[in-house]
Amino acid sequence: MSEKSPEVDFDHHSAEYARDPWAANIALNTHTPVAYSRHHGGFWLVSGYDQVSEVAHRPEVFSSEHELPNTPGRPQGTVVPASSFRGIPLEVDPPEFLQWRKQLNSFFSPPAARRLRPRIQQYATWCVDQCVESGEIDLVLDLANPVPALITLDIVGLPMDDWRLYADVVHALVYTHPGTPEFDRVEAGFGQLVGTVRDVIPQRRADPGDDLISFLTQVEIDGEKISDDDIVAVCNAVIPGGVDTTTALLASTLDYLDRNPEARRRLIDSPEQIPAACDEFLRYYTPVVGVGRTALEDTSVGGCPISKGDRVLLSWAAANLDAKTFPNPDVIDLDRDARKQAAFGIGIHRCIGRHIARMDFEVVIGEVLRRMPDYQIVPGAAEKYSTVGQINGYVKMPARFTPGPRTGPDAATVTELPRT
Numbered sequence: 001m002s003e004k005s006p007e008v009d010f011d012h013h014s015a016e017y018a019r020d021p022w023a024a025n026i027a028l029n030t031h032t033p034v035a036y037s038r039h040h041g042g043f044w045l046v047s048g049y050d051q052v053s054e055v056a057h058r059p060e061v062f063s064s065e066h067e068l069p070n071t072p073g074r075p076q077g078t079v080v081p082a083s084s085f086r087g088i089p090l091e092v093d094p095p096e097f098l099q100w101r102k103q104l105n106s107f108f109s110p111p112a113a114r115r116l117r118p119r120i121q122q123y124a125t126w127c128v129d130q131c132v133e134s135g136e137i138d139l140v141l142d143l144a145n146p147v148p149a150l151i152t153l154d155i156v157g158l159p160m161d162d163w164r165l166y167a168d169v170v171h172a173l174v175y176t177h178p179g180t181p182e183f184d185r186v187e188a189g190f191g192q193l194v195g196t197v198r199d200v201i202p203q204r205r206a207d208p209g210d211d212l213i214s215f216l217t218q219v220e221i222d223g224e225k226i227s228d229d230d231i232v233a234v235c236n237a238v239i240p241g242g243v244d245t246t247t248a249l250l251a252s253t254l255d256y257l258d259r260n261p262e263a264r265r266r267l268i269d270s271p272e273q274i275p276a277a278c279d280e281f282l283r284y285y286t287p288v289v290g291v292g293r294t295a296l297e298d299t300s301v302g303g304c305p306i307s308k309g310d311r312v313l314l315s316w317a318a319a320n321l322d323a324k325t326f327p328n329p330d331v332i333d334l335d336r337d338a339r340k341q342a343a344f345g346i347g348i349h350r351c352i353g354r355h356i357a358r359m360d361f362e363v364v365i366g367e368v369l370r371r372m373p374d375y376q377i378v379p380g381a382a383e384k385y386s387t388v389g390q391i392n393g394y395v396k397m398p399a400r401f402t403p404g405p406r407t408g409p410d411a412a413t414v415t416e417l418p419r420t
């Protein structure tokens with residue numbers, strides 16, 4: 001770092017940042033769109049929309065690659081500080097990345113997401129059915145977390161009976177503070193869960209179904225079948241990628257609609273506006289706060305000199321609050337054209353699951369507004385993540401509403417649901 005480079009005392013994992021990330025992000029993108037932080041071994045924090053976009057569009061210089069074991073100066077993937085797992089295609093650079101993405105694009109295409117809609121609807125109906133007669137629900141634990149977890153397990157092809165276990169571990173993984181014994185325990189738990197993928201692979205090689213693991217056993221990269229290790233690495237990206245991100249978006253939106261009756265009335269009366277509203281909620285609440293890169297050569301961004309081996313954190317959350325791109329960024333405006341929002345990332349690694357996430361949003365928000373339109377979050381009972389280092393979301397959100405009838409099939413567990 002040169003002596004003239006701006007420096008900020010910024011730690012995305014701190015309780016201080018979690019108290020008001022919006023104010024912190026606006027201060028950052030306004031005054032120091034690129035700055036150096038000494039936390040977590042030192043990294044460049046990029047917070048201006050244009051600068052974030054520039055870095056995201058230069059994958060040949062700003063690498064997503066993840067070499068294990070993590071070594072300072074070597075590529076350390078997309079999490080700051082580096083995680084002990086490697087995800088594919090998240091942490092692969094071109095040219096190899098392009099092959100992975102080409103193969104996976106067909107599995108995660110918009111038509112494929114549309115085909116999932118009946119199943120997402122079925123899970124959302126089932127979750128609401130478990131609570132609807134009592135008039136009490138935890139909007140996070142009973143709905144916003146289970147629905148994405150169920151659909152993700154379903155897509156990946158893992159045993160659905162274990163959904164609560166997966167949902168809890170992936171949920172805890174994103175809000176537990178790195179470097180603590182609790183985090184090590186949660187990471188070990190996640191490792192075990194992903195390890196179960198290994199048990200499923202031989203069975204899917206022999207008898208493929210329509211799930212992701214089966215798909216991966218059939219395709220080739222560089223003319224060769226994919227190894228078990230690489231199938232696990234794809235699941236390392238898809239399982240956490242699919243679950244808590246969507247949970248955070250749903251919970252933040254439900255919290256906003258609780259506090260803003262006019263917006264709630266508007267979406268109840270005009271549910272066809274829910275998909276467009278999704279972009280503005282993504283912009284303002286940006287579930288994935290930021291992702292890491294490693295500089296492969298000496299370069300500069302926004303006038304700041306970045307050296308080979310330096311770590312860089314791209315803040316999608318701060319970019320989405322840049323007034324130069326989104327006037328009055330701290331206001332949620334459902335009439336805003338927010339399609340440029342960066343919450344799904346920018347450039348070649350843009351979220352491959354975004355069509356599924358949008359479908360989850362449409363279905364779950366629609367289900368809540370239809371079946372419990374008068375829901376009220378119990379005052380003071382919602383709990384936000386104590387740190388928002390990776391995901392800005394909620395641990396729990398108890399709510400009450402006027403009870404109603406069950407509408408789905410009588411199934412005590414999700415595994416008893418008829419296959420749609």
Ligand code: HEM
Nearest residue numbers: 089090237241242245246291343344345349351352353357
């Ligand atoms: C609201 C929900 C979601 C948000 C905000 C979100 C956000 C993101 C972001 C910011 C990236 C880019 C990472 C980078 O540039 O390094 C990304 C990539 C990715 N996401 Fe999502 N995501 C969501 C939902 C999902 C879902 C539902 C899935 C799968 C079921 C998924 C799977 C992935 C994967 C596999 C990647 C890596 C893509 C690549 O490297 O080419 N995500 N996501």
